[in-house]
Amino acid sequence: xxxxxxxxxxxxxxxxxxxxxxxxxxxxxxxxxxxxxxxxxxxxxxxxxxxxxxxxxxxxxxxxxxxxxxxxxxxxxxxxxxxxxxxxxxxxxxxxxxxxxxxxxxxxxxxxxxxxxxxxxxxxxxxxxxxxxxxxxxxxxxxxxxxxxxxxxxxxxxxxxxxxxxxxxxxxxxxxxxxxxxxxxxxxxxxxxxxxxxxxxxxxxxxxxxxxxxxxxxxxxxxxxxxxxxxxxxxxxxxxxxxxxxxxxxxxxxxxxxxxxxxxxxxxxxxxxxxxxxxxxxxxxxxxxxxxxxxxxxxxxxxxxxxxxxxxxxxxxxxxxxxxxxxxxxxxxxxxxxxxxxxxxxxxxxxxxxxxxxxxxxxxxxxxxxxxxxxxxxxxxxxxxxxxxxxxxxxxxxxxxxxxxxxxxxxxxxxxxxxxxxxxxxxxxxxxxxxxxxxxxxxxxxxxxxxxxxxxxxxxxxxxxxxxxxxxxxxxxxxxxxxxxxxxxx
Numbered sequence: 001x002x003x004x005x006x007x008x009x010x011x012x013x014x015x016x017x018x019x020x021x022x023x024x025x026x027x028x029x030x031x032x033x034x035x036x037x038x039x040x041x042x043x044x045x046x047x048x049x050x051x052x053x054x055x056x057x058x059x060x061x062x063x064x065x066x067x068x069x070x071x072x073x074x075x076x077x078x079x080x081x082x083x084x085x086x087x088x089x090x091x092x093x094x095x096x097x098x099x100x101x102x103x104x105x106x107x108x109x110x111x112x113x114x115x116x117x118x119x120x121x122x123x124x125x126x127x128x129x130x131x132x133x134x135x136x137x138x139x140x141x142x143x144x145x146x147x148x149x150x151x152x153x154x155x156x157x158x159x160x161x162x163x164x165x166x167x168x169x170x171x172x173x174x175x176x177x178x179x180x181x182x183x184x185x186x187x188x189x190x191x192x193x194x195x196x197x198x199x200x201x202x203x204x205x206x207x208x209x210x211x212x213x214x215x216x217x218x219x220x221x222x223x224x225x226x227x228x229x230x231x232x233x234x235x236x237x238x239x240x241x242x243x244x245x246x247x248x249x250x251x252x253x254x255x256x257x258x259x260x261x262x263x264x265x266x267x268x269x270x271x272x273x274x275x276x277x278x279x280x281x282x283x284x285x286x287x288x289x290x291x292x293x294x295x296x297x298x299x300x301x302x303x304x305x306x307x308x309x310x311x312x313x314x315x316x317x318x319x320x321x322x323x324x325x326x327x328x329x330x331x332x333x334x335x336x337x338x339x340x341x342x343x344x345x346x347x348x349x350x351x352x353x354x355x356x357x358x359x360x361x362x363x364x365x366x367x368x369x370x371x372x373x374x375x376x377x378x379x380x381x382x383x384x385x386x387x388x389x390x391x392x393x394x395x396x397x398x399x400x401x402x403x404x405x406x407x408x409x410x411x412x413x414x415x416x417x418x419x420x421x422x423x424x425x426x427x428x429x430x431x432x433x434x435x436x437x438x439x440x441x442x443x444x445x446x447x448x449x450x451x452x453x454x455x456x457x458x459x460x461x462x463x464x465x466x467x468x469x470x471x472x473x474x475x476x477x478x479x480x481x482x483x484x485x486x487x488x489x490x
Contacts, residue, residue: 003028008074008168008222015062015073022062022073025168026055026117029075033119033166040142040151042161044080045088046120051075054117061115070225070249072115077167079158080121081128082108082213083202087118091204092136092157093126095324095331095350105202106237107171107213107230114229119167122157126352127321128175128206130154131421132414133182135354140411143186145450149408152182158216159186169217169226173203175210176309177403177428180440183216184403184453187442189223189470190216194460195435196241198227199234205320207313208239210432220441220471224248227463243461251464254472257291259465262396264299267427273406279444279452280402286476287400287469297395300388302430304381309429310358310422311365311378317355318362324350357418386434393459398469402427403440403453431457439466441474 003011003020014020030048037043055075061067078084081091083101090096108118125135133141133156141156143149144164151160155172159182162170172179174192183190191214198213205211215226228249233242263284268277288294326332326346333345351359365374392399404424414421431438436457443454454473458466 004032004165006168007218009070009225011074011168012070012072016068022055022059022115022117023052025073026051026075026119029119029167036164036166039147040144040160040164040166041139042122042141042157042164042166043077043120044090044092044123044138044157047087047118050087051117051119058115058117067115069114069229071111071229073117074115074168075117075119076111077119077122077158077161077170078108079155079170079172080124081173081204082171083204084108084118084121087121089121089204091127092124092138093351093355094137097137097331099330101202103202106199106232106234108202110230110232111171122155122161122170124157125154126355127204127317128154128173128178129317129354129358131177131181131424132409133157134411134415135352137352142411143408145187145408146448149410149450150185150414152185152408154178155216156182159183159188159190162186162188162216162218169215169222171213171230172216173211173213174432175207175313176432177425179214179216180403180428180438180453180455181425183440184451185408187451188216188218189220189439189441190214191223191227191439191463191466192431192437193227193231193463194437196239197231197243197246197463199232199237199240201234201236205316207316208320209316210313212432220467220474221249221252223439224252224467245461245464248463248467251467252471253468254475256287256469256472259292259398259469260396261287261292261294261398261400261469262297262392263294263400264302265296266299266302267401271405271423271426272402273446275446276402276404276406276452280400280454283443283454283473284400287473290472290476294400295396297392299392299399301381301385302426305385305430305433306422306426308378308381308385309425309433310361311374312382312433314358314362315366315375316362318359318366321355321359326350354418382433385430389430389434389436389459397458397462397465399457401455401457403455404428407446407448407450407452427455436460437463437466439470441470443473
């Protein structure tokens with residue numbers, strides 16, 4: 001097997017066995033980036049010298065027996081809203097075009113401790129606001145399955161980098177589906193953990209009560225390994241949770257016998273493309289054949305998730321982005337007349353259209369006279385959605401459904417109709433509102449050859465059930481593919 005075709009866990013094993021080195025792996029990925037990124041534009045910043053320096057240092061520790069984990073020596077890409085000391089961190093915005101942090105996000109620090117090699121920072125929707133990676137100030141990322149289509153967003157650069165073979169795995173952030181949706185569009189595995197499982201320290205916030213960092217990987221084994229590495233309690237993050245059950249790789253077993261899986265009828269209604277519906281229901285049938293108990297049920301309040309989410313997320317974005325005023329750091333307009341004019345021009349020129357749209361919406365719902373009518377009402381709906389999921393998880397271990405209503409749209413289609421883009425998040429945002437874990441994994445392709453994503457949702461702190469279910473389904477698909485290849489050779 002070529003070094004570039006390996007998964008992260010396979011590569012780490014090969015490095016430990018002396019079959020290759022961390023330096024060779026880093027050089028192979030950097031060559032891939034130089035060759036392919038002009039087409040796909042997955043990266044905002046590539047740190048060639050830094051990556052090779054890290055790889056040499058990691059290789060010395062591996063040789064000395066100081067590092068030996070499942071990710072030691074493996075090159076990784078990091079979404080550009082995660083701070084990296086000494087390395088440009090822009091949030092794909094003109095506002096932060098020259099921002100070099102003085103500290104590193106805790107999730108990235110955890111990877112570095114495990115021996116990961118940081119290749120660079122991936123493209124994204126500006127300040128994570130968008131579903132296509134087209135709102136980036138540095139240009140759109142393209143889907144490696146078909147460059148005429150979007151890779152999803154806002155972690156589209158991370159998903160596309162893994163799909164294009166420009167890194168072995170990547171970190172993304174998920175506010176309303178921003179890991180799971182691009183994973184689905186790019187045919188990768190993506191996981192949003194339970195809120196508080198991964199420290200948000202060093203993540204430049206969009207919606208603080210919704211944001212969570214997670215992995216984008218080639219397979220479920222890599223997903224479990226990365227999640228196990230980045231999950232930790234962090235006193236620097238007031239929302240961080242001290243958990244004892246973060247040995248996620250122990251859940252990599254093929255066993256769904258007796259597992260109760262619920263499929264919400266609400267997720268199969270009008271608006272869902274028939275090919276996506278068929279692939280998702282076929283996945284449910286495969287799991288049922290393996291011993292799972294699969295049922296349909298009604299998940300109430302699903303139709304209220306989008307208005308509640310965009311009200312809350314926009315309000316929090318308005319508050320979080322207030323700090324970018326042209327004074328302390330970031331972009332400042334060159335010509336201005338007085339302080340207030342400088343504020344206005346810096347923010348008008350520094351932020352893109354989608355970010356300004358959400359700031360204005362957030363400022364409106366938080367303003368006097370509208371706070372009770374919109375923001376508080378949205379918070380009440382959020383609580384009711386959590387109650388609906390609690391009731392569902394009293395009956396089911398896992399909820400199964402689509403990730404998005406369609407496969408990846410063409411470049412330019414979503415930005416022309418922002419409301420349609422928002423509606424594309426209908427199956428993912430409830431997970432963030434309720435603080436639940438969710439995983440996306442491939443379950444087929446449409447007639448254009450674009451990947452279809454399957455979403456599995458678990459109760460709080462039940463990532464292991466999701467990993468076990470996803471791993472079992474992944475093995476079912478692999479067995480079917482092997483059987484097909486065998487038939488073709490006869």
